Amino acid sequence: MARRVPALLAAAILAVALPLGAQAEEGKLKIGFMATLSGPPAALGQHMRDGFQLGVKELGGKLGGIPTEVVVEDDELKPDVAVNKVRKLLESDQVDIVVGVVFSNVMMAIAKPVTDAEKILISPNAGPSPLAGKGCNPYFFSVSYQNDQNHEVMGKYAQDKGWTKVALIAPNYQAGKDALAGFKRFYKGDVAEEIYTQVNQQDFSAELAKIAAAEPQAVYVFMPGGSGVNLVRQYRQAGLADRIPFLSAFTVDETTLPATKDAALGLFAGAQWAPNLDNPANKAFVAAFETEYGYEPALYAANGYDAAKLIDAAIRQAGGKADAETLKTAIRAAKWASVRGDFAWNKNNFPVQDFYLTEVVKRDDGKIVTSRVSTVFPHYGDAYADQCAMN
DSSP: OGGGHHHHHHHHHHHHHSOTTOOOSTTOEEEEEEEOOSSTTHHHHHHHHHHHHHHHHHTTTEETTEEEEEEEEEOTTOHHHHHHHHHHHHHTSOOSEEEOOSOHHHHHHHHHHHHHTTOEEEESSOOOHHHHTTTOOTTEEESSOOTHHHHHHHHHHHHHHTOOEEEEEEESSHHHHHHHHHHHHHOOSEEEEEEEEOTTOOOOHHHHHHHHHHOOSEEEEEOOHHHHHHHHHHHHHTTOTTTSOEEEESSSSTTTHHHHGGGGTTOEEEESOOTTOOSHHHHHHHHHHHHHHSSOOOHHHHHHHHHHHHHHHHHHHTTTOOOHHHHHHHHHHOOOOOTTSOOEEOTTSOEEEEEEEEEEEEOTTSOEEEEEEEEEEEEEOOTTGGGOOOO
16 A cells, blocks of 8 residues: 555645646646657657647747747657656646647556646547547547547458458557557458567568468558568568558558658558648648658648647637636637548547548659548548547
């Protein structure tokens, strides 16, 4: 029992420091932004941060008309580090809203401290199934997707292609499990191999040998960040790309393509966004992002950008109020021009939106990017919303 006292004491201190309805510093909005900004997956967090900060910059440094300070923290892809840093954001920095994170194991660590403090938590990426279902929370909003969904796109694609034998590979953490569960929700054929790797694994020679020996008709991959770069390179080097179609989500995108280059050409992915989506908001965003940062935005950047525009729209919807009790209603009613096109909220505070099949292509200017091929799921909500008790 003695080992529980510090945790209980910390909770009590937090409750005193952040009473119900605590307000921001008068006339100023503080956003705590947390992402993985170091190590092999750092590019994912960089895109997400840069997209968010571009959105704030375009709004003149004000969200909802309120001068805004963004306090950025690197969670280092370590849940314990993330918890300490989010407590700093809440207690020392006294932020009004927390925006983040990239990885679902980190999200599962920080969601409770933030929502217990009755602060708004907006995710521009991680969408773990527990937070979409029974663990849904009125203070938590995903402006991205539920983890399973982009993977469901590829499961549907594989099923529609008539493939009856597919190999699966993902890292062994919550998002990896959600990924393969999502793929199998729509793919009804045989699974030749279901392989879980270490998080941040870099050498896949053993796994690729196992896949080659199984002789599947396709392989489905979820491997974000630097791990995905190595896997794509090794897949191409092993000669598998020429004989076993490579399907993925969060593996071949604008965070990894600068490193994989031509090795990724022709590979497919499921996504809720692509640079070539034909709507005015998206065209303006892609052009502004490339001008501002000198590189092509990935879906993480698009989600970060949308998160900033959502907060702006919600505060305006709330008549300039930025307290959590007002915002948790205003966010659901807020309207803004999302870069993905149509956007609606499901009952669990996750999006209802279109999902696409994308392919890696080379643009006329020589840049390698993802490109929308077709719409696989129009106006699609996640599989867990019915488990959520919120109305």
